Amino acid sequence: xxxxxxxxxxxxxxxxxxxxxxxxxxxxxxxxxxxxxxxxxxxxxxxxxxxxxxxxxxxxxxxxxxxxxxxxxxxxxxxxxxxxxxxxxxxxxxxxxxxxxxxxxxxxxxxxxxxxxxxxxxxxxxxxxxxxxxxxxxxxxxxxxxxxxxxxxxxxxxxxxxxxxxxxxxxxxxxxxxxxxxxxxxxxxxxxxxxxxxxxxxxxxxxxxxxxxxxxxxxxxxxxxxxxxxxxxxxxxxxxxxxxxxxxxxxxxxxxxxxxxxxxxxxxxxxxxxxxxxxxxxxxxxxxxxxxxxxxxxxxxxxxxxxxxxxxxxxxxxxxxxxxxxxxxxxxxxxxxxxxxxxx
Numbered sequence: 001x002x003x004x005x006x007x008x009x010x011x012x013x014x015x016x017x018x019x020x021x022x023x024x025x026x027x028x029x030x031x032x033x034x035x036x037x038x039x040x041x042x043x044x045x046x047x048x049x050x051x052x053x054x055x056x057x058x059x060x061x062x063x064x065x066x067x068x069x070x071x072x073x074x075x076x077x078x079x080x081x082x083x084x085x086x087x088x089x090x091x092x093x094x095x096x097x098x099x100x101x102x103x104x105x106x107x108x109x110x111x112x113x114x115x116x117x118x119x120x121x122x123x124x125x126x127x128x129x130x131x132x133x134x135x136x137x138x139x140x141x142x143x144x145x146x147x148x149x150x151x152x153x154x155x156x157x158x159x160x161x162x163x164x165x166x167x168x169x170x171x172x173x174x175x176x177x178x179x180x181x182x183x184x185x186x187x188x189x190x191x192x193x194x195x196x197x198x199x200x201x202x203x204x205x206x207x208x209x210x211x212x213x214x215x216x217x218x219x220x221x222x223x224x225x226x227x228x229x230x231x232x233x234x235x236x237x238x239x240x241x242x243x244x245x246x247x248x249x250x251x252x253x254x255x256x257x258x259x260x261x262x263x264x265x266x267x268x269x270x271x272x273x274x275x276x277x278x279x280x281x282x283x284x285x286x287x288x289x290x291x292x293x294x295x296x297x298x299x300x301x302x303x304x305x306x307x308x309x310x311x312x313x314x315x316x317x318x319x320x321x322x323x324x325x326x327x328x329x330x331x332x333x334x335x336x337x338x339x340x341x342x343x344x
Contacts, residue, residue, distance in 0.1 A: 066155060066214040072134050078158070081133065086162030089147040091256065092170045093129060096220045097153055097213060098183035099175035100238040105129045105151055106277055107249060108171070110268040111258050112149065117267045132159075153214050156223045156230070166232045169256060172224050175238035177217045177329075178309035178321060181207050185312070204317060208324045218328050225332060242306050245269050 060067045063078050093108060095101040102125065109128040115121030116128070129149035130139055141148070152159065163170065185203045197203040210216030225235070234255040241248045246269050253260055260268070270276065313321070 060213065064158060066158065067212060069134070069213065072136060077135070078133065081154075081158070081160055084132075084160035084162070085142065086160050086165070086168045087146055087148065088167040090168040091147060091149050092132070092159070092163065092168065093149070093151045093173070094159075094170055094224065095151075095153060095173045096175075096180060096217050098180045098187055100173050100241065101151055101153075103238075103241070103272065103277070104171065104173050104236075105149075107252065107268060107272050108149055110271055111249070111253060111256065111260065112147065114264075117264060117271065153220075155214060155220055156227045164230050166230075168232065170231045170233040171236065171252065171255070172233055173236050173238060173241070174221050176306070176309070177325060178313065178318070179238075179306065180217060181321070182309045182312045184212065200312065201317065204313075204321070208321065218325060222328065222332060239306055245272060 059070060061070055061075075062068075063075055068078070091108065091112075093101065093104050095104070105125045105128070109116050109125060113121065113123075113128065116123070126137065127139075129151050130137065130141070132141075132150045132152040133154055135141070141150075162168070181204060184207065185197075185200055188197060188203070197206070206212055207217070210219065214220065224233070228235070234252070236248055236251070246265065249265055249268050249272075252258075253265070271280070309318075
């Protein structure tokens with residue numbers, strides 16, 4: 001596969017003539033077993049690859065193989081999560097970023113809280129189902145009443161060890177990684193404490209290399225699936241939720257042991273639609289403070305569609321993505337339906 005993109009001036013400025021000569025000689029050797037090929041006129045792709053390996057350290061730090069946001073979480077706090085006390089009634093929503101997390105947070109809140117369903121309570125999602133690893137409101141999680149709902153992007157090996165007793169519940173939602181990539185790229189524009197990578201090609205290479213929070217998409221999804229027997233876990237996909245939300249809500253209720261009437265299920269499904277969520281100040285994340293989200297650059301809830309990657313990625317970028325992900329994707333023990341075009 002041979003890819004090209006713009007970037008000659010940046011390449012020439014960064015490399016210089018002497019380094020370019022050496023690069024031209026060595027690069028074909030490094031790529032001999034890869035799906036990429038290299039010619040002198042395609043230097044811009046390799047420049048993108050070189051830049052992609054260098055996320056800004058002022059935004060991220062690494063902890064046990066994962067990236068985390070600086071200034072929002074500390075190593076000491078992450079260390080403490082290993083022994084975080086788990087209750088049997090706890091529910092953890094786990095996702096890779098931009099995989100329907102807020103959507104599912106909202107659904108869980110609607111299932112558990114009548115005051116959310118009937119509009120009598122004005123509690124936002126960050127209070128209903130706060131982030132385990134990013135306690136940005138400094139809430140005392142230990143004193144929260146049961147059942148506690150948490151959201152997390154942690155890999156399986158960093159969640160509290162008490163989750164492995166198979167009594168507390170984990171809901172894992174996965175999404176087409178191409179849609180995840182595009183949504184993540186747009187999200188980085190409004191997230192103040194994430195690096196705003198202007199070039200989509202560079203952002204894609206970081207994504208493919210796992211140089212984003214929390215790590216490589218494949219590692220995250222594969223890790224949770226391969227260790228499913230260690231947890232009391234329900235797997236869902238964004239796409240099946242799009243295709244038949246009511247069935248997924250019923251599946252969640254059954255897994256969680258929640259008995260809702262038909263009318264209550266209808267209320268959950270209705271209020272979990274994209275337009276209802278976007279208009280709901282409790283669910284649209286417009287309540288996030290300006291030091292975390294620049295709402296002038298966009299909305300947390302952007303489109304909520306399936307297949308939006310086709311509006312951003314070029315054919316060459318899609319092929320590049322497939323060359324990296326295809327083999328391991330085929331080995332994942334789950335069927336993904338990537339070509340649903342339903343509107344949320």
